[in-house]
Amino acid sequence: MTATTPPTEPVEDWTTDYDIFDADYVTDPTPIWKDLRSGCPMARTDRRGIRSWLPTKYDDVQALAKIVPELSSKDPLVVTLPTDMGIDNSSGLSAPPISADPPEQVWTRRMILPAFAPRAVESHRQFTQDLCNRLIDGFIDSGECDGAVDYAQQIPPRVIAHMLGFDPEKADDFTTWVRGALELGLFDPVIRVKYRDIIQTFLIDEVRSRWENPRDDYLSELLALDVPEMKGREVQVVVGIANLLLIAGIDTTWSSIGSALFHMGTHPEDRRRLAADDTLFPTALEEMLRFYSPVTMARMAQEDVPFGDIVIKSGEKVLMNFPGANHDEDAFEDADKVLIDRTRNRHIAFGSGIHRCAGSNLARLEMDVALRTWFARIPEFEVSDPGGVTWAGGQVRGPRRLPVSF
Amino acid sequence: MKIRIDAEKCQGHNRCFALAPELVDVDDYGAAFVLNDGIVPDDLADKAQLIIDNCPEFAIEEVAE
Numbered sequence: 459m460t461a462t463t464p465p466t467e468p469v470e471d472w473t474t475d476y477d478i479f480d481a482d483y484v485t486d487p488t489p490i491w492k493d494l495r496s497g498c499p500m501a502r503t504d505r506r507g508i509r510s511w512l513p514t515k516y517d518d519v520q521a522l523a524k525i526v527p528e529l530s531s532k533d534p535l536v537v538t539l540p541t542d543m544g545i546d547n548s549s550g551l552s553a554p555p556i557s558a559d560p561p562e563q564v565w566t567r568r569m570i571l572p573a574f575a576p577r578a579v580e581s582h583r584q585f586t587q588d589l590c591n592r593l594i595d596g597f598i599d600s601g602e603c604d605g606a607v608d609y610a611q612q613i614p615p616r617v618i619a620h621m622l623g624f625d626p627e628k629a630d631d632f633t634t635w636v637r638g639a640l641e642l643g644l645f646d647p648v649i650r651v652k653y654r655d656i657i658q659t660f661l662i663d664e665v666r667s668r669w670e671n672p673r674d675d676y677l678s679e680l681l682a683l684d685v686p687e688m689k690g691r692e693v694q695v696v697v698g699i700a701n702l703l704l705i706a707g708i709d710t711t712w713s714s715i716g717s718a719l720f721h722m723g724t725h726p727e728d729r730r731r732l733a734a735d736d737t738l739f740p741t742a743l744e745e746m747l748r749f750y751s752p753v754t755m756a757r758m759a760q761e762d763v764p765f766g767d768i769v770i771k772s773g774e775k776v777l778m779n780f781p782g783a784n785h786d787e788d789a790f791e792d793a794d795k796v797l798i799d800r801t802r803n804r805h806i807a808f809g810s811g812i813h814r815c816a817g818s819n820l821a822r823l824e825m826d827v828a829l830r831t832w833f834a835r836i837p838e839f840e841v842s843d844p845g846g847v848t849w850a851g852g853q854v855r856g857p858r859r860l861p862v863s864f
Numbered sequence: 865m866k867i868r869i870d871a872e873k874c875q876g877h878n879r880c881f882a883l884a885p886e887l888v889d890v891d892d893y894g895a896a897f898v899l900n901d902g903i904v905p906d907d908l909a910d911k912a913q914l915i916i917d918n919c920p921e922f923a924i925e926e927v928a929e
Contacts, residue, residue, distance in 0.1 A: 572892040576878050740882070744918075802917040810920055814875040819894075822882075 459485045462850045462858050464645055467505075473498035476512050477505055478536065478754065478777070479645070484851030488794055491782040500768055508538050510756070510775040511768070514782040516789035516806075522757070522765065522776055523811035527559035529757035529776060531813060536756045536777055536853050537644045539651075553702035554695075556755075556813060563812060565687045569680060570699060570816055573621075579820045585620055586824055589613060590831035598835060598864075602842065605723065605860035610716035613828055614708045617820070622703060623675030624664065635660075636708045644852050657704065661697045669693050703817070710752050711821045713856020714807075715828045717750035718743070720857050721796060723841035728798050733837035736830065742798035743825055748805035749796050751781035752854050755809065780806050781855065839864035865904040866929045867912050869896050873923035880915040880924060887912055902927070 461484035469477050472490055477483065483490055494501050494514045501512040513519050522529060534557055555567035572578060593612050597603035615629040615636075624632075635653045643650025665677060669692060672678040680696045688695045722729040732738050755778040763770040770776055784805045787793045791802075808815035815821065841847060842863035850858045869880075869888065876894025880887070886908055890896045904912040916924045 568893060571876065571894055575892055575894055576881055576890060578892075744879075801914060804918055804920050804922075806920050808877065808920075811875060814877055814920075819878055 459844065459847045459849060461485050462641075462848050463852065473501050474503070475505065476501040476503045478512070479852050484849050484855065487781065487851075487855075488785055491779075491785055492794070495782075495786060500766065506537050508773070508775055509771070510536075510777060511770055512777050512782075513779050514786070516783040516786035518766070519779055519783035519806065520810050523778060523806075523809065523813070525757075525763060525765075526812060528759065528761055528763050529770070530559050530760045531557060531563070531755075531757060532559060533557070533758050533775075534755050535640075535644070536754055536775075538758075538775065539647050552698050553705065554698050555816065556702050556706060557698075560812070562687070565685060566695070566699060567812075567816060569683055569685060569688075570703070573676060574817050574819050576819050579823050582617055582621060582820065583823060583827060586613065586617055586827040587831055589616055590828055591835075594831065594835050602861070602863040605719040605841075605862040606712075606716040606857045607859065609832070610712045610719060610828070610857075610860075613715060613824055614711040617824055618704060618707050621820075622664075622677055622700065623673065632704060632708060636705050639705060640709060640853050641850050657701060658697070661700045661704070662693070665693050665697045665700060669696075706815075707817050707820065709850075709854045709856070710815075711824050713752035713850070713854050714747060714750065714821065714825050716857040716860055717752065717855075718746040718825065718829055719832070719862065720841060720847065720860055721746060721750065723839055723860070723862055724844065725796065726840065728796065729837075729839070732798060733833055736833075738798055739826065739830060741800055741803070743822065743829065744803045744805065745796055745798050745800050746825075747807040748784045748790070748800075748803055750856070751784050751805070751807035752856050753807070753809070753815075754779055754781060754853060754855075755813070778809065780809055836864045865906075865909050865912055866927050867898055867902045867904060867916065867924055868927050869898055869902075870923045870925070871895060871897075873921045875921050875923075877920050879918045879920065883918060884908070884911040884915050887915065896923075903929070 461481040463479045463484050466477050466479050469480050491514045499515045503510050555563040593609055597608055615632040619626050619629050635657050638653030668678045669681055681692050732742055757776050759770045759772050759774050761772050785793045808818040839862050843861040846861045848859040874896050878890055880896050881890045888896050
């Protein structure tokens with residue numbers, strides 16, 4: 459397995475110089491977390507221009523997620539844009555509520571939550587299932603595919619385009635843009651800003667046209683909501699929210715689907731067990747989310763925040779290491795083992811506290827449909843070339859190449 | 865057995881509703897609330913324990929009847 463991230467300076471000491479873009483961390487971070495947890499559960503680094511802390515204990519991540527607004531979400535990316543570019547950092551990802559603190563976080567979040575409630579997301583099940591079947595139709599006769607590129611990656615952008623009322627033909631563009639903004643652009647500010655601006659321009663056009671001529675679709679509904687705080691700047695607010703809906707639900711969910719296929723394609727016992735007993739899907743899905751949690755977010759201290767033995771100084775970042783927390787032996791029995799029938803699973807793959815992923819029910823629905831549809835038609839499969847699997851990491855971790863045969 | 869949900873702690877993960885819709889429901893904003901005043905029929909005691917053990921916010925607890 460290899461990492462898609464560019465080469466980094468070797469890490470000599472993970473406690474004082476950690477790097478979540480290190481190839482070892484990207485391909486398998488679990489032994490690194492384990493070492494840190496036992497000796498230095500709050501690692502730090504001064505790489506990439508800013509001191510940043512990496513908690514690895516479940517209880518610490520839970521506690522840090524609740525220090526609001528002292529640990530601010532206004533710049534939630536794990537790498538901060540350099541200030542010498544003359545770019546306003548605070549707009550690196552203007553996507554409320556994820557990039558906001560209360561009170562803006564509260565009212566923007568309330569605007570979108572109803573569409574992502576458990577019963578509401580069920581309205582996307584049939585579309586998602588038809589989509590998954592069409593994708594499988596495209597490669598099933600060949601006996602092989604790339605589970606990441608041909609399947610997992612194709613699903614979330616089309617579900618989101620469908621939900622937001624965008625041209626379905628734009629789905630591939632969305633994937634390119636989101637990877638540009640969040641994956642490739644994490645290292646390269648020029649790429650990040652380029653794709654951020656492409657997304658903004660597209661969304662401003664889409665939202666403005668609905669402001670002028672409302673349609674029967676979700677963005678028009680958001681524009682029409684009676685929210686006092688939004689009055690007079692509806693287009694600007696809904697562009698920000700649409701930005702979140704577009705970028706937060708694409709590579710995250712695709713990573714989860716891809717990681718689950720990776721696991722089942724490399725662990726034949728789990729695959730056979732799940733194929734033989736579909737009552738295991740709910741616990742298996744939560745276990746995949748726990749073990750392969752894709753998302754790491756960041757907070758930035760707005761003031762000095764004492765935390766245990768350390769002080770997170772104003773201007774420093776803390777990574778919300780949800781993936782690492784979910785491997786803590788003190789919170790999960792046999793934490794480094796996948797147990798697809800694990801019944802006690804208090805994982806925080808979707809975060810914790812007021813920024814709990816607003817789209818978690820839709821993400822779960824997409825994962826559920828993607829895996830059930832795959833297993834119904836392709837119960838026998840394996841990762842055909844483990845050496846050919848590549849992983850993206852950093853903000854969002856998941857397989858980007860996944861050669862599968864069946 | 866009787867359970868309660870701490871509305872201050874609940875963040876709308878909806879794990880409880882997925883696991884035990886007989887015991888809890890959620891509103892449009894994802895906030896969970898107990899059904900039947902939180903009283904758990906004997907045959908659902910295991911499910912009640914399950915939702916207590918799976919809440920990422922530690923928001924569900926057993927209370928004295």
